Amino acid sequence: MAALPELLACEAQAHPSRIALQGPDSAFSYGQMMQAAEALAEQLRLLGVKRAGLCGDNSLAWILADLACLMTGVVCVPVPVFFSSSQTSHLIERASLDCLLSGEQGTGSEHLGHGVWLRHLPVTGAGAWMPEATSKITFTSGSTGTPKGVCLSSAQMTATTLALKERLDGVALQRHLCILPLATLLENIAGVYLPLLMGATVIVAPLQSLGMTGSSGLDLGSLVSGINQHRPHSLILVPELAMALVAAAEQRQLDSRPFRFLAVGGGRVSPELLARGRAAGLPLFEGYGLSECSSVVALNVPGAQCEGSVGKPLSHVELMVDTDRHIIVRGNTHLGYLGDEPEADDWLDTGDLGAMTPDGFLLVNGRAKNVLITSFGRNISPEWLESELIQALGAQQAVVFGDGEPNPSALVVIRDGRSPEQLRGDLAALNASLPDYARLQALYIRRDPLTQAAGHLTTNGRPVRHRIQSDLPTLLAAAFPLFSSTLSVNQSGDSHMAFFDRLQQETAEARAHVTGAPVVSAIAEGRFSLEAYTWFLTQAYHHVKHTVPLMMACGGRLPERMEFVRKALVEYIEEEYGHHEWILNDLEACGADKEQIRNGKPDLSIELMVSYLYDQINRCNPAAFFGMVQVLEGTSIELATPLGEQIQKLLGLPNQAFSYLYSHGALDQEHFEFFRNLMNDITDPDDQQAIIDAARVVYRLYGDMLHSIPLPADRKEQAHAAA
Template identity: 80%
Template sequence: RGRSIGLPLYEGYGLSECGSVVALNVPGAEREGSVGLPLGHVQVKVDNEHRILVRGNTHLGYLGDEPQADDWLDTGDLGDQDTEGFLTVNGRAKNLLITSFGRNISPEWLESELVQALGAAQAVVFGDGEPQPGALVVITDNRSPDDIRAALTLLNAGLPDYARLQAVYLRRQRLTQAEGHITANGRPVRHQIQADLPRLMAESFPLFMNLSVPAGTSIRQPTPGDSNMAFFDRLQSETEQARAHVTGAPVIQAIREGRFDLEGYTWFLIQAYHHVKHTVPLMMACGGRLPERLEFVRKALVEYIEEEYGHHEWILNDLEACGEDKEAIRHGQPDTSIELMVAYLYDRIQRGNPAAFFGMVQVLEGTSIELATPLGEAIQKQLGLPNQAFSYLYSHGALDQDHFEFFRNLMNDITDPEDQQAIIEAARMVYRLYGDMLHSIPLRAHGKEQRHEAA
C-alpha cells in the first residue's frame, strides 16, 4: 500500500542477537514476498526443518548464560531461501500449529494471507491439533458476510488443502493491549488469545467454509439479489442480534474466570438431556409434515435421525460420571425455558410451517461448534472430572462441525420465502429460550442470575 502512493519501502529481516539487520531488499535487488538477500557480513541458511540459521555477526550470549560458541545461531524463525539467495520468513517455530493430520502450519503465514485477501485490520490463526485451522479476523469496514465469504472462498481455493480455513470468526472491534491480546507493537499474545478463545468466538460472527473447493477453481462471485447459496448467510445475519442473548450469557465469562462448579455443570447437562431427548421425535414430526416439494429435506432428516439417535443417553452417562442419579433425571422435569422451547417447536411443526424445526438446528449446532469443545476443556480442567463426564460436549464440538457444513448446504437449497422466514423466526425464538436457560445456570460467588421472563 505504501508503494502505491510512491513511498520507497523495502522489506527486510533482522534480530537483536545479530546486531539487527540480517537481510534486506534494496533498489535493483528485490523480490516481492521475500525479505531480500543476506547482507555481506553474515551467512544465512535454512535447515531441513525450515529453521533460519545465521552465522558471522551474532551475539556472545544472553545475560547470565555461558558465552555461546561462534557457530550457527538458531533464530527461532521459520523460512525458505530460493536458489538466488532471497530469504522468506514464514513465522516463529514456537508458534507452529500441527494439525491432527500431522501437517505443520505457520500461523503468521496464514495471517498475512488473511490481511492481504480481506483487508483485515487484525487476524489470528488457531487450530493446533484440529483437522483444519480457524481464524479470528477483525474487519472494521461495513462489508457484509456474503462479501467476506466470497473473498475467503477465493483465498481457500489458492491454499494447500491442509491449510484451508474451516471457520472464520468476524469481529468489528479490535483486539487490544488493555485486554492482554496484543503487545505494544501489535503482535498477538497467542497464549492469552487461546485462553480467551471461547469468549472471543462467542462475541464474533461465524463463517463456516466449504472446504471441498479444489485449488485453482474459479469461484463465481455473488451478485446483489443472488439467491443461490445465500440463505444460510441471511439466516446468520438476521439472527445475529438474537444470538447475542446466548453468547452473552454470564456462564461463559464465569467459566473463563474459574467460577463454574459441579452444580452448574450438572444443571446444564440436565437441561441438555431434556431437550436432546426430543431431537429425534421432533425430526420425525417435521418429516411427517413436510410437503412433497421439500422431499430433499425429508431425505436429509433421515440422515440426521440416524446420527442423532441415542445422544440423550450419552448425557445421562455423563451425569452418572458426575455422581448424579440418571434414572431420577430421566423422570424429572426441565427448566421452564427448555420446556417452552420444546413445546414451541412441536407447535410450529404441527400448527405452522414444519421447516421451523431447522431454526433449532441453527442455534444448537452453531453453538456447539463455537463453544462445546473449548468450554468443555476449561470445565474439565477446573472440576477435575474424568473424560467419561464430557462425552456430550466433546463429541458435539467435533460432530457438529461436519453437521453444520451439511446444514449450510441444505439451507441454501431452501428457496421458498415462507420456509425461509419460518426458519429465521424459529431461530430467533430458540436463541431467546436457550439463552434464558444459559442465563439461569447457577454460578459460584455471584449465585444464580435473576431469571429472564419466558418468551
C-alpha cells in the same frame, strides 16, 4: 521531485528511532529500516540483479526487499499470492525475471539478510519489451486468464504517494494495518509508501492470521480479532471487506474507536453501505483508481466528500469525462504494458463510464465494456469464462454475469441430458483450474438454447448482454441451479447472500444472548461447580430427548417439494438417535440419579423451547425445526469442546462425565457443514423466514437456560460446594 528512497531517508533523519515497520515478532525503526534496505540493495548490486519477482505472504521482509529494489534500480515485479501456477509462470517468463525474492526460504534459495531469501531463475531470453524508466511492473488479475503487466516508473509512484499525502493533510494517521496482499498495488503504495512518508507505523501480519486466504477468502472472526488486537488508525478495503466490517461494527464485534480513515476502492460501493458504516463508527471514504495510473486518482476525505462519488481527482492528474461519458485521465499514466509499444495519446481511457458534479467530484457509473469487476476488485472477462465453460462442460451456449458479486455465475445451455450431479463434478473440475477470483459460484442450466428471435443473441450468435441482464429473472427461473459456493443469485435476479450466510447474519444479535451468557466467563474464571454442571446436563437431557421426535414430526409434515430435506432428516435421525441416553450416563458419572432426572421436569425455558418447536412444526411451517439445528449445533461447535475441557479440569471429573460435550464439539463440525449445504438448497422465502424466526426464538430460550445456570459467586464458594 525527490524519489521515494530520498524522501524516506529524510523521514529517517527526522525521527530515526520511531517505529516504521511492525511485524508479529519484530520491528524496525525508521533508521533501522533504511539501513536494512540499503544493505539488501547492496546485495542485489553485487549479484547483478536487474529484474526480480517479489513473492510470498505479507511480511517485513517483503517491504524491505521492495524498498531495496527501489534504491538500487532493480525492476520489481510483485507476484500476487492468489495467482494460479500458470499465471505465475506467465509472469516470470513475460518479465524475464533474474530471480525471485521472498520472506520465506525455498529450495535452492540463499539468504540475503533481514529475512529476505533469493532464488535464481534460469535464463529465459530477452523477455518482453519494457520501457526504459520502468521501476515496477504490476500484473493485474487480468480480464482474461492471462494477466497484463503495467509498467510504472519510480517518479509515477512517488507522485501518487505525494498527492495522497497532500489530500490526507490534517488526518492524523500513525498506525496503518495492511490487510490486502502487499503485491496489490493499492496496498503497496497507499498502505506502505504513504504511511511511511507520513511518519507512521506500518503494521504487517501474515494474511492468514487476519483471516485472508487467496484473493477472496475471508474468515471474518479472525479479521475482526486481528484488527481489534492491532488497533490501527487506517485500513484499505475492497467492497467485500467493507461490507463485512460494517456488519461486524453493527454487531459491536469490531471496536471502531481507533479508526481515523478507512479507504474503500477496487469496485462499486453503495452509498447505503457507507452510511451504515459511518453510523457504526467507521470513517469510510470511497476512492477510485487503476493500476495504469499508479493506483489512486480520486479520493473522498474528511471535509471534502460527496455521497455517491469517489471524490475529487488528486492534484497530480487531470481527469475529465468525454462526450461518450468515458472517464479519461492524463498526467500520471503508465509507461505502457509489458511487451506493447506505448500509445501516443496522452489521455488514458479508463474503460469506465462517469460524470463530474458541478463542484468537481467524480461519479463512476459502470464499465464501458463487458468486463466484470468482482466485489474483491478483480477484473474478469465474461468471454474468457464463457469459452472455458463451453470447453470444460460441453455447453452449447454460456453467458457469464455477476458484476459486483464476490464471484461470477453463469447461465449455460446443455442439451445432452447429463444429470446435475455429473455437471457438478465438471464444474468442480473447472473451478479447480481457475484463479480463485474467477471461480463460478453458481451455474444455471437450461435445456433450450438462447435465440436471436427472443433478442438474446446477435445475428452472429453473440450474447446481447444488456437484454439478457434485463431478462435474467425469467431466464433463471426456468433454469436448474447448481451452487458451488456460499454465494448465489436468486430467481428474481437479485444478488444476495446464500441462505446459510443470511441466516448467520440475521440471527447474530440473538446469538449474542447465548455466547454472552455469564456461564462462559464464569468457567474461564474458575467459578463453576458440580451443581452447575449437573443442572446444565439435566436441561440438555430434556431437550435432546425431543430431537429425534421433532425430526420425525418435521419429516412427516414436509411438503413433497422438500423431499430432499426429508432425506436429510433420515440421516440426521441415524446420527442423533440415543444421544439423550449419553447425557444420562454423563449425569450418573457425576453422581446424579439418572432415573430421577429421566422422570423430572426441565427449566421453563427448555419447556417453552421444545413446545414452541412442536407448535411451529404442527401448526405453522415444519421447516422451523431447522432454527433449532442452527442454534444447538452451532453452539456445540463454538463452545462444547473448549468449555468441556475447562469444566473437567475445574471439577476433576472422569472422561465418562463428558461424552455429550466432547462428542458434540467434534461431531457437530461435520453436522454443521452438512447443515450449511442443506440450508443453501432451501430457496423458498417462507421456509427461509420460518427458519430465521425459529432460530431467533431458540437462541433466546436456550440463552435463557444458560443464563439461569446456578453459579458460585467466587472460587471459595465453589470449593465449599464441591466439599
